[in-house]
Amino acid sequence: MIESVTVPSPHRVPAPCPYFGRCGGCRLQHLDYPAQLRFKEKQVRDCLERLGAAADFELRPILPAPNAYGYRNKMEFTVAGGGGATVIGLHEADRYDVVLDTERCLLQSEAMNALLAEVRRQARERALAVYDQESGQGLLRFVTLREGRRTGDRMVNIVAAAPDVESLQPVAEALVAQVPSTASVVLNVNAKKAAVAVGTEEHVLVGRDHITERLDDVTFQVSANSFFQTNTLQAERLFTLVEQACELTGGETVLDLYSGTGAISLLLARRCRHVYGIEVATAAVDDAIRNARANAIDNCTFLAGEVRHVLPTLIREGVTAAVVVADPPRAGFHPKALQALVALAPARIVYVSCNPATLARDVGDLLRQGYRLEWVQPVDMFPQTPHIEAVARLRRA
Ligand SMILES: C[S@@+](CC[C@H](N)C(=O)[O-])C[C@H]1O[C@@H](n2cnc3c(N)ncnc32)[C@H](O)[C@@H]1O
Known part of the structure; x- marks a missing residue:
């Protein structure tokens, strides 16, 4: 732990968030943004050179995020305390038992902050019971907010221990009155001990069971439990980079491994003959199939x-x-998936990674199997946090 700073680094800046230092959400707010970018770029280079033994490749300059704050389209808050003292917020760093009463989170939009404030006000005024992890008693557990950045749709997902629609319906109506762009308020029921913001049954309290979001010209239906890239604007830029890296001419068959809800597949489908997406989560595969139909895209197969x-x-x-x-x-x-990829022997591999260490390990293996690493471009999807994304382009030698 740092006790005092004697001589501040020239890159140290005052952290704008009052929770900085305690909150587990942002850890780099005290570093100016150009220094955050250099730190991330260096980690990608170090990993590839040291762990992947990659030498002769171009490290392209990191792609900064268009917004250093307010960029997240999804935030998950925990409910704790109880009665008039209900707190709703993020966990203290490394303390899963301590929840900060986050009045305003700088990573989300002001409309999402207004929804967060209203849920807290309603929970306190109505003295809604808060779930207690020890006893298993109480109602409210989590509040997840989502926003379609390109559509303006908003969703509040209240995760509770019981299907108490009667108590939560008026809360949902108050939320829509406060923020009229709220297109969906749902209740997800998690009656199990596991502290996860995912329910086994869902009740729509107001509006639809999903919001819509757009990436480029593809529209996605995003439900409470769907995976969707959390930084919409930077995801568009990341996927444009992926599309350019694929160098499609229209006749190719493309494989999208770990395809999630199919964002990459659907964006590439317009530029090639056929895309096969492979994804382990069946709910994500269902979303991908539904999104393909909704966009009249018929050259994708999701497995x-x-x-x-x-x-x-x-x-x-x-x-x-x-x-x-x-x-x-x-x-x-x-290892078996990598072995299968080598057996398939595609001419080009575009590897999108959220972990430079495993990227380097896998690139090292591919180099030994006859691929050449052409270039790597780090992409900052999550300013103020240490998370690093990178795109690597490999070509069969
Ligand atoms: C980083 S996400 C990819 C998201 C996707 N590109 C999108 O934008 O929707 C990784 C995905 O891999 C899936 N996954 C994890 N292990 C897997 C496995 N062994 N085989 C297939 N998919 C897997 C996860 O469920 C998750 O959807």
């Missing part, structure tokens, strides 16, 4: 299952692909 199982099956069925895009979770590729 549910682990890449290490589904990819070898596709290969056995005779599918070949000129281009593979992969956007794995932090753990990167499973």
Whole structure:
């Protein structure tokens, strides 16, 4: 722990958020934005050179985010306390038992902050019971806010321990009255001990069961439990970069590994013959199929299952692909999935990574299997946090 700062770094800036230092959300607010970018860029280079033994590649300058604050389209807050002293906010850093009463979060929009304030006011005024992790008693557990940046739609998802629609309906109506762009207020019921903001049953309290968001010219239906990129504006730029890296001419078959709700597949579908998306979460696959239909995109096939199982099956069925895009979770590729990718032998691989260490490990393996790393471009999706995204383009030698 730092006790005092004797000589401040020239890059130290006053953190604008009053919760900075305690809140687990942002850890780099005290570093000016250009220094944050240099820090992230250096980590990508260090990982690739030291862990991946990659040498002869172009490290493109990191792509800064268009907004250093207010960029998140989704925030998840925990409810704690109780009675008139209900607190709703983010956890203290490394303390899952301490919740800060976050009156305003600088990573979300002012409309989302207005919704957060109204939920808190309603919970206190109505003295709604707060769930207690120890006893398993009480109602309110989490509040998740979502916003369609390109559409202006907003969603409040109240996660509670019981389907108490009667108590929560008036809260939902007050939220819509306060922020009229609120297109959806839903109740997700999680009666289990596990402290997760995902329910096993959902009740629509007001409006629709989803909001809409646009990336480029593709419209997505985003439900309470759907995965969707949390920084819309920077996701558009990230996916434009992916599209350019694919160098599509119209006739290719493309594989989108770890395809989530299909954002990359649907954006690439306009530029190639066919896209196969592979994703383990069946709910995400359902969303991808629904979004393809809603956008009249009929050249995508979404397959549910682990890449290490589904990819070898596709290969056995005779599918070949000129281009593979992969956007794995932090753990990167499973060795069997990487082995299948090498067996498929696409001419180009566009690897989107949220963890430079596993990117470097997997790139190292691909280099040994006859691929050349052409360029890597870090992309800052999450200013004020240490998270780093990068796109790497590999070509079969
Ligand atoms: C970083 S996200 C990709 C998101 C996607 N590109 C999008 O924008 O919707 C990683 C995805 O990999 C999925 N996943 C994790 N392990 C997997 C596996 N072994 N096989 C297939 N998909 C997996 C996760 O469910 C998640 O949707």
